[in-house]
Amino acid sequence: MASIRQVQITFDCAEPVRVARFWAEVLGYVAPPPEGFATWDDFDRTWPPEQQGPAYAVCADPSGVGPRLFFQRVPEGKVVKNRVHLDVRVGTGLVGAERLAALEAECARLLPLGAVRGQLLTADEENESCLNMQDVEGNEFCLD
Template sequence: MASIKQVQITFDCANPERVARFWCEVLGYVVPPPPEGFATWDDFNQALPPEQQDSAFACVDPSGAGPRLFFQRVPEGKVVKNRVHIDVRAGIGLVGEERLATLKAECERLVALGAVCERVMYADGENESCIVMQDIEGNEFCLD
């Protein structure tokens, strides 16, 4: 049996394109080209039946290394903590005050994009600092 090497991360949300474009900014991802035969994603969207319009959007890592992110519209809002979350690895290899300063700077950038800073978890001798945040629809993620 062959092993799977690629994954896609799917978000349930109210506004797929808005959330996708937020994550493009967070991760440096891009919106892939529209399907063949369509000049733009808006053209593709308008060709869908009304009930399917604005129901999904995606973004990809331009280097091809990271997973594709897919955003799908769902009728219900988020009501409980995520069971899975994304760790945005902004402080790889950094420790102590240097790590914390880097994480706080990235936190400020993401807050300007609409994210919410939930709490800063300071280094405790066992774990390095990280920052718990929420994206523009309340999905938790960590700056790590």
């Protein structure tokens, strides 16, 4: 029998701290600065000016249950649709108008954080409704 392993989900991005703060807010995670630093700005100031702008950031579930999210700066921008995405489960167990209301309420909370609303996929014979969205750097995710 295989042992259970923890999973870290890694995002390539241009601004790791910005994206980490977005996802921390979405998921109720925390995005603490590296150990030994009070803030990300304090950490950033330790680098030469030409290397400032943290190369990575992390956010994690404060309860330790959910996967850690790691954000790494890469030089290239996003050019195609994600092959993997996160489903933010806000409508679990809800159906019909109640589920749509939960999706819309969460969408309304995330838009001021920089999320972009995508297409609403309404329920059919096989699937419940979900709402496609994008984070602050255009990474797709679903409100499910």
